Amino acid sequence: MRGLHPCNLGWLSYGALKGDGILIVVNTVGAALQTLYILAYLHYCPRKRVVLLQTATLLGVLLLGYGYFWLLVPNPEARLQQLGLFCSVFTISMYLSPLADLAKVIQTKSTQCLSYPLTIATVLTSASWCLYGFRLRDPYIMVSNFPGIVTSFIRFWLFWKYPQEQDRNYWFLQT
Numbered sequence: 001m002r003g004l005h006p007c008n009l010g011w012l013s014y015g016a017l018k019g020d021g022i023l024i025v026v027n028t029v030g031a032a033l034q035t036l037y038i039l040a041y042l043h044y045c046p047r048k049r050v051v052l053l054q055t056a057t058l059l060g061v062l063l064l065g066y067g068y069f070w071l072l073v074p075n076p077e078a079r080l081q082q083l084g085l086f087c088s089v090f091t092i093s094m095y096l097s098p099l100a101d102l103a104k105v106i107q108t109k110s111t112q113c114l115s116y117p118l119t120i121a122t123v124l125t126s127a128s129w130c131l132y133g134f135r136l137r138d139p140y141i142m143v144s145n146f147p148g149i150v151t152s153f154i155r156f157w158l159f160w161k162y163p164q165e166q167d168r169n170y171w172f173l174q175t
Contacts, residue, residue, distance in 0.1 A: 007094055008034060009062060010087040013069070014140070017080050022132070023141075084140030091144040095126065095151050102154070111162045114155055123152035 008030045015023025038055060045051050065086070073079040101113050126148025133142030 007087065007090045010065075010083065010090060013066070014080070014083050014087050017076065017083060020136075084138075088140045088144035092147050095122070095145075095147040098155065099151060102158075105158050105162060109162050111155075111159050111164050114158065116159060116164070119152050119155045119159070122148050123156075126152065 008027050011023055012027035012031060015021075015027060042048060042051055042055075069079055069083055069086075073082055098114070104113060105111055126145040129145040130142050130149065133139070133145065
């Protein structure tokens with residue numbers, strides 16, 4: 001459902017195991033776009049060694065995870081449930097990570113470190129996936145995306161409580 005980290009590739013595997021074409025297509029496109037992003041970042045990044053080391057470490061962790069799910073969990077139903085739980089944990093942590101800036105926003109009474117367009121995208125995406133999970137009666141998809149809605153509304157409240165100063169150059173991005 002998101003970038004090339006455990007969420008994206010995990011949900012791709014979950015979709016493949018479940019035979020869910022929508023999960024497969026969305027996460028294949030997401031993995032391709034994230035791969036292009038990483039390659040572009042590497043091209044322009046002055047500290048390539050650090051980024052390559054982080055990327056290699058992540059790929060190693062992902063390979064260990066796939067080895068576990070595909071080699072050590074032979075029962076497809078158990079694999080689907082464990083993979084769903086794994087994906088849910090990482091998706092929930094992804095949605096909760098912007099709350100790390102919460103203390104800074106409240107302390108400074110400024111939402112400059114928050115992105116309003118990203119908040120809109122997050123609430124729309126997480127709500128869409130929640131509805132899709134509800135439609136399928138899939139608790140892993142539904143429950144793991146609900147925190148995205150909650151954290152988005154927390155950020156919307158912060159934007160309301162601490163409005164950003166209008167930047168004349170970017171007025172069209174503000175609402």
